[in-house]
Amino acid sequence: xxxxxAGSSVYRVDGKDKVTGAAxxxxxxxxxxxxxxxxxRSTRAHAKIVSIDVEEALSRPGVAAVVTGNDLTGLxxxxxxxxxxxxxxxLDRVRYYGEPVALVVxxxxxxxxxxxxxxxxxxxxxxxxxxxxxxxxxxxPLLHETSYDSGDRSFAEARSEVGARTNVAHMAVLEWGDxxxxxxxxxxxxxxxVQFPMHYAYAMEPYNAIASFxxxxxxxxxxxxxxxxxxxxLARIFSLPLNSVRVRSPLIGGGYGSKSYTKxxxxxxxxxxxTGRPVRVALDVEGSIHTTRADSATIHVRSGFDADGRIxxxxxxxxxxxxxxxxxxxxxxxxxxxxxxGPYRIPNLxxxxxxxxxxxxPSSSYRGFGAPQGSFAGETNLxxxxxxxxxxxxxxxRINLVRPGEKHIPKRRGxxxxxxxxxxxxxxxLGWRNKPTAGRGIGFxxxxxxxxxxxxxxxxxxxxADGSVLVLxxxxxxxxxxxxxxxxIAATELGVPLEKVQVVQSDTATTPYERTTGASRTTTLTGxxxxxxxxxxxxxxxxIAADVSGCRIEEVKTAEGVVAGPDFEYRFDQLVAEWFGGRxxxxxGHGVVRRAGDLEELPPFWEIGMVGVEVAVDEETGxxxxxxxxxxxxxxxxxxxxxxxxxxxxAATQGLGGALFEQLIxxxxxxxxxxxxxxxxxxxxxxxxxxxxxxxxxQDGVGxxxxxxxxxGSLNPIAAAVAAAVARATGVWPDRLPLTxxxxxGLIRADRQLPSDTNEVxxx
Amino acid sequence: xxxxxxxxxxxxxxxxxxxxxxxxxxxFLRDDLGLTGTKVSCEMxxxxxxxxxxxxxxxxxxxxxxxxxxxxxxxTVEGLAHGDELHPIQAAFVENFAIQCGFxxxxxxxxxxxxxxxxxxxxxxxxxxxxxxxxxxCTGYKPILSAVLDAxxxxxxxx
Numbered sequence: 014x015x016x017x018x019a020g021s022s023v024y025r026v027d028g029k030d031k032v033t034g035a036a037x038x039x040x041x042x043x044x045x046x047x048x049x050x051x052x053x054r055s056t057r058a059h060a061k062i063v064s065i066d067v068e069e070a071l072s073r074p075g076v077a078a079v080v081t082g083n084d085l086t087g088l089x090x091x092x093x094x095x096x097x098x099x100x101x102x103x104l105d106r107v108r109y110y111g112e113p114v115a116l117v118v119x120x121x122x123x124x125x126x127x128x129x130x131x132x133x134x135x136x137x138x139x140x141x142x143x144x145x146x147x148x149x150x151x152x153x154p155l156l157h158e159t160s161y162d163s164g165d166r167s168f169a170e171a172r173s174e175v176g177a178r179t180n181v182a183h184m185a186v187l188e189w190g191d192x193x194x195x196x197x198x199x200x201x202x203x204x205x206x207v208q209f210p211m212h213y214a215y216a217m218e219p220y221n222a223i224a225s226f227x228x229x230x231x232x233x234x235x236x237x238x239x240x241x242x243x244x245x246x247l248a249r250i251f252s253l254p255l256n257s258v259r260v261r262s263p264l265i266g267g268g269y270g271s272k273s274y275t276k277x278x279x280x281x282x283x284x285x286x287x288t289g290r291p292v293r294v295a296l297d298v299e300g301s302i303h304t305t306r307a308d309s310a311t312i313h314v315r316s317g318f319d320a321d322g323r324i325x326x327x328x329x330x331x332x333x334x335x336x337x338x339x340x341x342x343x344x345x346x347x348x349x350x351x352x353x354x355g356p357y358r359i360p361n362l363x364x365x366x367x368x369x370x371x372x373x374x375p376s377s378s379y380r381g382f383g384a385p386q387g388s389f390a391g392e393t394n395l396x397x398x399x400x401x402x403x404x405x406x407x408x409x410x411r412i413n414l415v416r417p418g419e420k421h422i423p424k425r426r427g428x429x430x431x432x433x434x435x436x437x438x439x440x441x442x443l444g445w446r447n448k449p450t451a452g453r454g455i456g457f458x459x460x461x462x463x464x465x466x467x468x469x470x471x472x473x474x475x476x477x478a479d480g481s482v483l484v485l486x487x488x489x490x491x492x493x494x495x496x497x498x499x500x501x502i503a504a505t506e507l508g509v510p511l512e513k514v515q516v517v518q519s520d521t522a523t524t525p526y527e528r529t530t531g532a533s534r535t536t537t538l539t540g541x542x543x544x545x546x547x548x549x550x551x552x553x554x555x556x557i558a559a560d561v562s563g564c565r566i567e568e569v570k571t572a573e574g575v576v577a578g579p580d581f582e583y584r585f586d587q588l589v590a591e592w593f594g595g596r597x598x599x600x601x602g603h604g605v606v607r608r609a610g611d612l613e614e615l616p617p618f619w620e621i622g623m624v625g626v627e628v629a630v631d632e633e634t635g636x637x638x639x640x641x642x643x644x645x646x647x648x649x650x651x652x653x654x655x656x657x658x659x660x661x662x663x664a665a666t667q668g669l670g671g672a673l674f675e676q677l678i679x680x681x682x683x684x685x686x687x688x689x690x691x692x693x694x695x696x697x698x699x700x701x702x703x704x705x706x707x708x709x710x711x712q713d714g715v716g717x718x719x720x721x722x723x724x725x726g727s728l729n730p731i732a733a734a735v736a737a738a739v740a741r742a743t744g745v746w747p748d749r750l751p752l753t754x755x756x757x758x759g760l761i762r763a764d765r766q767l768p769s770d771t772n773e774v775x776x777x
Numbered sequence: 778x779x780x781x782x783x784x785x786x787x788x789x790x791x792x793x794x795x796x797x798x799x800x801x802x803x804x805f806l807r808d809d810l811g812l813t814g815t816k817v818s819c820e821m822x823x824x825x826x827x828x829x830x831x832x833x834x835x836x837x838x839x840x841x842x843x844x845x846x847x848x849x850x851x852x853t854v855e856g857l858a859h860g861d862e863l864h865p866i867q868a869a870f871v872e873n874f875a876i877q878c879g880f881x882x883x884x885x886x887x888x889x890x891x892x893x894x895x896x897x898x899x900x901x902x903x904x905x906x907x908x909x910x911x912x913x914x915c916t917g918y919k920p921i922l923s924a925v926l927d928a929x930x931x932x933x934x935x936x
Contacts, residue, residue, distance in 0.1 A: 028871035031879030032863065032886055034814015034854035041813035123799070215914055217818040217826055217880040266816070266880030267914050298819055492878025492915045655874045659916060663877060666917035689819040689912070697905045697918045704919055 017511040019501050019718055022655035026497045026516070027264065027490065038266050039236050040221050040295060047223060048077055050284045050294040051125035053115040053132045054303060055107035058143070058372040058682030059154065060136035062105055062114070070117055070131040075124030079132060080116045080287045088283065091161070092246040092275045096182065096339040098161045099375070101250070101279040107136070108156055108337035109372050110683040111303030118284045118292055141682050145311070145332045145369035148180040156180055156337060156370040182335050183343035183368040185350040189423060190361030195326025199317025203398040206314070208749040209386040209732075210676035211334070212307040214379050215694055216491075218266020219301040224281035225291035229253075231282060233260045238272040238489055239529045244521045246275040247282055259522040265491035269667065270378035271305055272491070273531050274341055302687040306677055307379035308333040308345055308368070312353065312390035322404045322412050326361035329353050329390065333376070335368035340377035342368045348463065349383025352729070353391045356421050356432055356461035356619070357413040373679060378531065380667060384462045384729035388622070389750065392458040392733030397746055405447045406737070407440045410459065417713070425463065426614045429713045429721065430621045432459060435645045439625040442643040442705045449741060452632060453640075456737030457625030458730035464722050465617030466532035470606040471525040472542035474503060474550045478596045480574075480586030482507060482514045484546075487527030488539040489519040493724055494656040495535045501652055502540050502717050506547035508573040509585070525603070533620050533722030536652055538612075540717045542604040550602025557592045557600070558583060611715050618714050618721035621647040622729035624665060626701070630742040635758025637673060637739055642701035649714030649721040658706045660724040668731030670695040674751050783847040787812070788856030796843045802836075803827045805843035806853060814854040814883045818912075825911030828884040828891075829853050835891040854883035857890065865931035866890055866924075875924035877915030885911050889925050897933055901926065 017023050030036040067079035082090065082104040093099045103114045115132050119125035142148040148156070155178065196202055222235035231251060237243045240260035247258045265272060277294045284292035296304065313330040331349055335342035346368040354362060399406035411433050418427040439445075439457045473485040484503045490496045500514045507514075518524060527539060551571050558576045559566040569578045576583045583591065590596055606612065627641040644661040651657045674693040678685050686692050714721025732750055739757060740746045745764040749756070762768070780795040787810060796805055806812040806829070818826040820839045827838040830852040857864040863871070866889050876882050885908070892899060892907045899907070904925045905918075913921060 022874075024871050025874070025876060027879065028876055029863065029867075031876050031882050032854075032867035032870045033858050034812070034883050036879050037813070038816075038880065040817075041807075123797070215912075217816070217824065217878070217912070217914055219818070265878065266818075267878040269914070298821075494877070659874050659877060659920065662917035662919055663915045667914070688821060690821055690823050694912060694914065695918075696912060697908045697922065700905065700918045700922070704917075 017501065018505040019652045022653055023497065023501060023511060025494060026500055036264050038218055038264050039234050040218060042223065042234055042263065044223055044225060044291040047291040047293055048118050048120060048288060049122045049125045050116045050118045050280060050292050051122065051129045052113045052280065052294065052296070052300060053117060053129045055103065055110055055112040055114050057107055057136045057138060058110045058141045059139040060107050061139060062103060062107065063135040063137050065115060066133035067115065070128040073124065073128035073131060075120035076117060076128045077290065078118045078284065078288045080118065080284055081114065084287060085283060089250050089252070092250065092279050093339055094242055094246065094274055095341065095343050096161050098157055099338040099340065101283055109374055111374060112337065113280060116280055116284050116294070118288055141372045143371055143373055143679050143682065145334050145371060148369045148371045153180060156372070180370045181367050182339045182370045183346055185347045185366045187350050187364045188362060190326070192326045192328050192361045192363040195361035196315065196317040199325045200320040201398065201401055202315060202317045203394055203401055204315045205394045205397055206748060207312050207390045207393060209310040209312070209389055210750055211309040212379055212671055212675055213302050213677055213692055214269040214271035214307065215689065216267030216269055216271050219296045219298055220272070220277045220304055221293065221295035222278045222281040223291060223293045224278065224285040226285055229257060231258045233278050233282060235260065235262060235278050236265050236272050237262050237278065238265065238268045238491060238531060239274060240489065240519050240521050241487055241526055242529065243275045243278050247278060250279055250282065251286070259520070262489045262519040265489055268491035269380040270382065270531055273378045273529065276304055298689055299687045302677070302684065303374055305340065305377045306374045308335055308342060308376040308386065310386040312386065314390050314394040316394055316398055318398055318402060322402050322409045324357055324359050324413050327354050327359050329364040331364070331366035333366065333368040334371050334373060336371060336373045336375040338375040340375045342376050345378060345383045349387045351422065351463050352384040352460060353387025355388070355391050355459065356415050356428060358415055358421065372682065374684065380664060381725045381729045382532070384460050384622070384725070385668065385671060385732060388458060388460040388730040389732045389736065392730055393736050393746065396737045407436060407445060407457070410436055426616055426619065429619055430647050431711060432621065435621060435623040435647050435709060438645050438707050439623055439643050442707065443625045443627055443641060452742055453627065453629055454738040454740065454742030455625065455627045456734040456741065458733035458737065460622035460729040462620040462725060462729060463616035464532045464620035464725065465534045465537060466529055468538055468606055468608050468612040468617050469528045470538040470542040471527065472539060472546040472604045473525050474543065474546040474602040476550055476554065476585050476589065476600045478586060478589045478598055480513065480584055482509060484514060484516045484543055485524045486516065486518055486539055486543065487521070487524045488535045489530040491530065493535065493660060494653065495539065498536050498652045498656060499539060499543050502543050503547055506544055507551065533724045534617070536720055537618060537714060537716030537722050538606050540720065542606045544717045545604030545606070546602045549604060550600055553600050553602060554585065554588060558588055561591050620722050620726045622726035623647065624727050624731050624734050626734050626738050628735065628738040628742060630739055630757060632761060635754040635756065635761060637752055637757055639669060639701040641703045641705070643705045644707065644727040646706070646708045646723050646726070648708065648710070648723040649716065650710050650712050650718040651708050652717065652720055654708055657708055657723055661706055661727040662704065664725055664728035665731055666695050668728035669735065672732040672735040672750055672752060674753065676751055781844040783844060785846050785848070786850045788853060798844055800843045801839055802829065802841040802843050802846055803838035806838060812853050812855050816880050816883055818880065823910065825888060826881050826884040828887040828911065830887060830891060833894060835888055854886055857886065865935065866928040869924045869928035869931060873920050873924035873927055875916060875920040881911065881913045885913065885921055889928055892925065893929050893932055898929060
C-alpha cells in the first residue's frame with residue numbers, strides 16, 4: 014500500500030483548520046448588511062391562531078420586519094420532501110408547542126430577541142394529542158384535515174395514501190409467506206413489546222442559515238446535510254427555477270441525520286424576501302430541539318421457532334410518534350419496517366408500521382433511521398426466545414443468520430457480508446460463555462440496514478495547469494471524513510500525492526449533483542463517482558497525449574501521475590501546458606453513479622451492525638457501567654481505517670447514550686427537558702472501560718476497492734445488546750429505554766417484589 | 778444603550794473596546810474580534826465548546842460577560858499555534874484522530890492546555906475527570922483521551 018492512498022490512515026485533511034479555529038462553519042460566516050431573525054414560538058400545543066399583534070414589536074429599536082404566516086401570500090407556504098405539510102410559519106393554526114409562529118428581523122440578535130417578547134399571539138385552544146394512542150382514538154382531533162400534494166416521485170417508497178381523515182401520516186407494510194400458519198407450526202412462540210423513547214441528535218452546531226437575494230438568485234448558506242434537497246424545497250416556495258437557488262453547506266458541526274432535509278432555510282429565505290436584506294436565522298439548542306427529534310416507538314413482536322431454534326415466522330407491529338409534521342418520518346418508518354426483523358432467514362413475515370401525527374415536535378432522520386428502534390424490539394425478542402428455547406443466543410443467531418449471497422428480503426440484494434464470522438468475532442472478543450455471573454452480563458446483537466439510499470451521485474475532477482487537482486462533489490463534510498476519504502480515492506486513481514488534491518464540497522451552483530449525504534453512502538457511492546470522474550479525466554489525458562504526440566491512443570498508458578507513450582512521458586502539468594499552450598487550461602472528468610449495472614439491485618449495500626457489551630450492574634443503585642464494548646466494522650475495505658474506527662466508536666457511543674441516558678420527555682403539552690443539562694448525552698467518564706474495535710475487510714462491497722458504508726452500523730443494535738447484558742446481570746428483561754439507574758433499580762425491585770418507594774426502603 | 782469600556786489582552790495583543798453590558802465573552806470574541814474559533818453550543822456552561830483561558834483559567838465564554846474580562850488576559854484557540862506550526866496539543870489532536878466535525882475541538886484543545894498547565898503528567902482517570910465538562914458528540918472520546926495523554930508526553934519532551 015502506498016502511503017496516503019486508499020487503505021492508509023492519513024490524517025484528516027481538515028484537521029489543521031479544525032484544531033486552530035480556522036475552520037469555517039455556517040455560523041462563522043458573515044454577509045455584509047446581514048440582519049438577524051429571532052423565532053417567536055407557539056406557547057400552545059394545538060390551537061387556532063385568532064390574531065397576531067406585531068405593531069409593538071415593529072416599533073422596537075432596530076426591528077426591520079416581523080414576518081408571520083399572513084405575509085406568505087404569493088409563495089408556496091409549506092415545505093416537506095415527502096409530504097409538503099410543514100408551514101414555514103404557522104398559517105392559521107399551531108400543531109405543537111414551540112412551532113414557529115413569527116420571525117422578528119432586526120439589526121442585531123439582541124434587538125430581534127428583545128422585540129420577539131412583544132409579539133402578541135392570540136390563540137383559541139384545540140384538543141391536544143401527545144401520544145399515538147391518543148391520536149388514533151375515536152374522536153381524536155385531526156392534525157391535518159387535508160392531504161397535501163406529495164414531494165418527488167423518487168420518494169415513492171415513503172409516500173402515503175392514508176393522510177386524509179386520519180392522524181396516520183404514513184403506513185408501511187412488508188409481508189411474505191403465511192405468518193399465521195408459521196406461528197401455528199411453531200414449537201415456541203415468543204411475544205414481547207418494547208418502548209423506545211424520543212431522542213435528540215444534539216449536533217453541537219445548532220441549526221442556522223443565512224439567506225439573501227441577489228440578481229434574482231436566492232443564495233443560502235446553511236447547516237444542511239443535503240443542500241440539493243433544500244434547494245428543491247426553496248425553489249418550490251419561491252417558484253424559482255433550480256438554477257436560481259444556490260445552497261451552500263460549509264463544514265457542518267455534526268449532523269447524524271438531524272440536519273438532513275429542510276429545516277431553518279425557509280425561515281431565513283422568507284425573511285430575506287420580506288426585507289430585501291440578507292438575514293441570518295441561528296437557533297439555540299432549545300430551538301433546535303423544537304425543530305427536529307427522532308421518533309419514539311412502541312413495537313410489538315411475535316416470533317415462532319421450531320424446537321431446534323429455526324425461525325418459522327415473525328410478526329411486527331410498529332407505532333411511531335412522528336410529531337406534528339411528516340418531515341422524513343415516513344421514510345424512517347419504512348426503513349424501520351425493513352430493518353426490525355434482522356438479517357435472518359424468515360419464511361413467513363408480516364410487518365405493519367404506522368407513523369402517527371401528534372401535537373409534538375416533528376420527528377425526522379437520526380443516525381440509523383428506524384434501525385435502532387426496530388433492532389431493540391427484534392433482537393431482545395430473539396434473546397428472550399433463546400432463554401425459552403434453551404439455546405445459546407449466539408447459536409440461535411448462527412442458525413438463522415443468512416449466509417453470504419443469500420437474500421433475507423425477496424427481490425433485494427443478497428447479503429454482501431459474512432454475518433456468522435462477524436458474530437464470532439464479537440463473542441470471542443467478549444469471552445462469551447453462556448453462564449450467569451451475578452452483577453455482570455454480556456449482550457450482543459446484530460442488524461443489517463438497507464443503506465446507501467438511492468444510488469445517484471455525480472462528481473467532477475479537474476486537473477489544472479500546474480498538475481494540482483480539484484475534486485468537486487455535492488457531498489457534505491460533517492465530521493465523517495468525506496473530504497479526506499474522497500481525496501484519498503482521487504489521489505489513488507490519478508497517482509498523485511494527496512497534497513495535490515483539493516476537495517470542494519456542497520454548493521448547488523458549482524458542485525455537481527448529490528442526492529443526499531446520509532445512509533452511510535458517501536464513501537461507497539460518491540467514492541464511485543469520484544473514481545469514475547478520475548477515470549474519465551485520465552482517458553481524456555490519454556487522448557490528448559495521443560493527439561499531441563501523433564501516436565495511437567492504445568499506445569498511451571498512464572501510471573503514477575505520468576502519461577507515457579512510445580517516445581514520451583508527460584507529467585499532468587506538462588501535458589496540459591502542451592495541449593493548451595503555456596500554463597493555462599484544465600482537463601475535466603465527470604463521473605456518474607446511477608441505478609444501473611452493479612447498482613441496479615437495491616439496496617446498494619447492507620450496512621452491518623454487529624456489537625457486544627459487557628456491563629456491570631450495581632444491584633443496590635441500578636447503575637449500569639459498560640465494562641467492555643466490542644464493535645465490528647464490516648466495511649468491505651477501509652479507505653482510511655482510523656476514520657472507520659472513529660465512525661464505529663462514535664456511533665456506538667451515541668447508541669450507548671440512547672441505551673443508558675437519553676430521552677426527551679413530554680409532561681403534558683410541552684417538553685420538560687429541551688436542553689443539554691436535562692437531556693444527558695455521554696461524557697468522557699461514561700466511556701466503556703475497555704473498547705475493542707475490529708475492522709473486517711472482505712472487499713465484498715460495491716464501492717471503490719470493495720468498500721461499503723459504515724457509520725450507523727455500530728449504533729443500530731447496541732440498545733438491544735445493552736438490554737440483554739443488563740438482563741443477564743439482573744435476571745430481568747428490560748422492555749424500555751433508557752436504562753438509567755432509576756429504571757434498572759425499579760426493574761430489579763419489581764421483579765423481586767420489593768417496595769420501589771425509596772421512603773420505604775430500610776437501611777439495607 | 779450604555780456601554781462598558783474593557784481593556785484586555787487577547788492572544789497577547791492589547792484590545793480596548795466599548796461593549797454592551799450584557800455582551801458575552803463569546804460574542805465579543807466572535808462578533809467584535811472575528812475570532813470565530815471559539816464555538817457556542819449549549820449556552821448553559823455544560824458542553825465546553827466555548828472554553829477559553831482567562832488568566833490561564835478555563836472558563837465558558839458563553840456565560841462569561843465581556844465586561845468581566847476587563848484587565849484580564851484571554852487566550853483563545855487562535856492563540857496557541859506559532860505561525861504555521863501547530864502547538865503540540867493541536868498536533869496531538871490531529872495525529873490521534875481526536876477530531877470529527879470539529880465543533881467541540883477548540884474547547885477540548887483549550888481545556889487540555891489548562892489541564893496540562895496544572896498537571897503535566899495526568900493519568901487517564903484524571904484526564905476523564907477534568908474533561909467531563911466537555912461534550913464531544915462524534916468521537917466517543919477515546920481518541921481525545923489518547924490525544925491528551927500524547928500531548929502531555931510531547932510537552933514534557935519539549936521542556
